[in-house]
Amino acid sequence: xxxxxxxxxxxxxxxxxxxxxxxxxxxxxxxxxxxxxxxxxxxxxxxxxxxxxxxxxxxxxxxxxxxxxxxxxxxxxxxxxxxxxxxxxxxxxxxxxxxxxxxxxxxxxxxxxxxxxxxxxxxxxxxxxxxxxxxxxxxxxxxxxxxxxxxxxxxxxxxxxxxxxxxxxxxxxxxxxxxxxxxxxxxxxxxxxxxxxxxxxxxxxxxxxxxxxxxxxxxxxxxxxxxxxxxxxxxxxxxxxxxxxxxxxxxxxxxxxxxxxxxxxxxxxxxxxxxxxxxxxxxxxxxxxxxxxxxxxxxxxxxxxxxxx
Amino acid sequence: xxxxxxxxxxxxxxxxxxxxxxxxxxxxxxxxxxxxxxxxxxxxxxxxxxxxxxxxxxxxxxxxxxxxxxxxxxxxxxxxxxxxxxxxxxxxxxxxxxxxxxxxxxxxxxxxxxxxxxxxxxxxxxxxxxxxxxxxxxxxxxxxxxxxxxxxxxxxxxxxxxxxxxxxxxxxxxxxxxxxxxxxxxxxxxxxxxxxxxxxxxxxxxxxxxxxxxxxxxxxxxxxxxxxxxxxxxxxxxxxxxxxxxxxxxxxxxxxxxxxxxxxxxxxxxxxx
Numbered sequence: 001x002x003x004x005x006x007x008x009x010x011x012x013x014x015x016x017x018x019x020x021x022x023x024x025x026x027x028x029x030x031x032x033x034x035x036x037x038x039x040x041x042x043x044x045x046x047x048x049x050x051x052x053x054x055x056x057x058x059x060x061x062x063x064x065x066x067x068x069x070x071x072x073x074x075x076x077x078x079x080x081x082x083x084x085x086x087x088x089x090x091x092x093x094x095x096x097x098x099x100x101x102x103x104x105x106x107x108x109x110x111x112x113x114x115x116x117x118x119x120x121x122x123x124x125x126x127x128x129x130x131x132x133x134x135x136x137x138x139x140x141x142x143x144x145x146x147x148x149x150x151x152x153x154x155x156x157x158x159x160x161x162x163x164x165x166x167x168x169x170x171x172x173x174x175x176x177x178x179x180x181x182x183x184x185x186x187x188x189x190x191x192x193x194x195x196x197x198x199x200x201x202x203x204x205x206x207x208x209x210x211x212x213x214x215x216x217x218x219x220x221x222x223x224x225x226x227x228x229x230x231x232x233x234x235x236x237x238x239x240x241x242x243x244x245x246x247x248x249x250x251x252x253x254x255x256x257x258x259x260x261x262x263x264x265x266x267x268x269x270x271x272x273x274x275x276x277x278x279x280x281x282x283x284x285x286x287x288x289x290x291x292x293x294x295x296x297x298x299x300x301x302x303x304x305x306x307x308x309x
Numbered sequence: 310x311x312x313x314x315x316x317x318x319x320x321x322x323x324x325x326x327x328x329x330x331x332x333x334x335x336x337x338x339x340x341x342x343x344x345x346x347x348x349x350x351x352x353x354x355x356x357x358x359x360x361x362x363x364x365x366x367x368x369x370x371x372x373x374x375x376x377x378x379x380x381x382x383x384x385x386x387x388x389x390x391x392x393x394x395x396x397x398x399x400x401x402x403x404x405x406x407x408x409x410x411x412x413x414x415x416x417x418x419x420x421x422x423x424x425x426x427x428x429x430x431x432x433x434x435x436x437x438x439x440x441x442x443x444x445x446x447x448x449x450x451x452x453x454x455x456x457x458x459x460x461x462x463x464x465x466x467x468x469x470x471x472x473x474x475x476x477x478x479x480x481x482x483x484x485x486x487x488x489x490x491x492x493x494x495x496x497x498x499x500x501x502x503x504x505x506x507x508x509x510x511x512x513x514x515x516x517x518x519x520x521x522x523x524x525x526x527x528x529x530x531x532x533x534x535x536x537x538x539x540x541x542x543x544x545x546x547x548x549x550x551x552x553x554x555x556x557x558x559x560x561x562x563x564x565x566x567x568x569x570x571x572x573x574x575x576x577x578x579x580x581x582x
Binding site for chain 1 (some may be wrong): 321324328332334335337395397401402404405407409410417420421422423424426427432434435451454458486514515517518532554557558561562565569
């Protein structure tokens with residue numbers, strides 16, 4: 001689609017040495033099938049979706065009218081939507097920070113000499129390969145008021161900590177965040193472990209001989225080399241956090257009292273339960289803006305800090 | 310750096326303890342799934358008279374057999390297409406120096422930032438106009454399109470680190486671009502191919518929302534949808550539910566145990582600067 005012959009010719013002329021026989025025209029058959037799928041599944045529906053956000057379409061009626069930014073105005077004044085925005089941000093940020101912190105600590109501990117490191121890596125990564133909906137149902141049971149978690153807390157004399165984990169609007173969202181963190185910390189760990197493979201042991205040893213403590217060693221030797229892993233990890237957990245759906249839908253369906261609604265569940269509910277397609281599309285656009293802004297900002301920030309130090 | 314000191318021993322003890330705590334939910338899952346329906350003791354207490362009846366009953370009542378086959382077909386076909394299309398697209402994007410290649414690369418990367426929800430409804434509408442609802446085909450098309458950006462990203466990153474020498478040698482020997490791609494490039498990118506297969510396989514096998522929408526009302530279901538429906542019907546019989554949950558989780562868990570080493574190595578090549 002971006003096949004502009006004059007642009008190609010120009011590039012070919014201005015960069016002769018590296019361009020020997022790779023001007024590109026021979027390569028387009030390789031990219032065409034991917035472009036077709038991508039345009040059909042992601043780009044066109046995405047643009048259509050953004051377009052529907054300016055209409056009052058109900059999803060069934062073939063006729064609908066353009067309503068300008070009415071859906072967005074309604075969204076700004078809808079306490080339920082505002083709540084969902086805050087929930088989504090809170091969930092994404094908390095899950096990203098904790099997943100990466102826990103994942104990093106696990107990776108640092110299991111990169112070393114422990115005899116049990118191989119089996120422990122499997123243990124911490126295991127939730128990643130279990131069906132999300134299996135995990136969601138399992139935790140729904142664990143969180144029941146007389147369920148395993150509260151039994152354990154009462155058993156060790158911490159009755160005061162026993163909660164109605166999913167039924168109390170004040171903590172339900174964080175109970176769900178805990179599920180997500182339990183599920184994906186191992187994923188961060190694996191990527192950090194992979195990144196740690198590029199930290200040479202001699203360099204750590206040299207630093208340690210120079211009298212660097214564990215924190216100094218981490219900050220000056222390990223962290224800069226981990227920059228690519230940090231970038232990938234933050235990106236993946238943020239995007240995952242913004243789009244959490246299964247865990248919420250299975251455990252609370254957005255309740256109690258809408259306290260766990262995220263933008264994802266709100267999109268789904270408005271589109272497929274309330275028949276408010278236009279409004280639902282506007283919510284999806286807001287979600288897109290969040291993902292894009294956070295994604296780009298954190299990518300550039302990490303890139304800069306990774307290069308600077 | 311290979312001394313095993315007292316501090317290492319302490320760390321080992323702490324990590325094993327953390328690992329056991331971490332597995333607490335899995336213990337509950339397994340413990341209840343092997344428990345007879347009339348055993349009402351606390352879920353924390355190990356089951357005294359284990360039984361496999363729950364697995365048999367769950368398998369039969371949830372129709373997990375058909376769902377397993379559907380999930381397997383969707384996963385295998387989608388992942389095969391994703392690998393083929395993303396590796397070939399990445400080859401073009403990494404090797405062609407024309408401007409369209411840079412523009413297309415960023416075009417694909419935009420896809421990483423577009424949440425699926427944005428196109429969810431228009432795409433559903435299109436698929437229903439094409440009469441594809443209820444079949445496995447729209448799911449495969451969606452997974453391929455949806456997963457291309459991330460897979461292309463991984464392949465391009467890797468290809469950019471591979472020197473051109475092999476391909477140049479092949480082309481000096483008279484190989485065309487297609488021959489070079491299939492005979493030289495595909496074998497070279499094998500480490501990333503492993504990662505791409507695993508990550509996309511997991512995503513496809515796990516996905517719940519898409520089949521929930523596209524297969525609802527049809528006789529077809531995938532494992533996550535079958536389990537969701539089953540739990541809805543038997544919500545109070547946790548033993549049965551947990552047996553079904555284990556059946557759904559087991560295939561991937563087994564696969565993971567065999568490939569965990571190559572998974573870590575594959576991911577390593579993806580995040581090296």
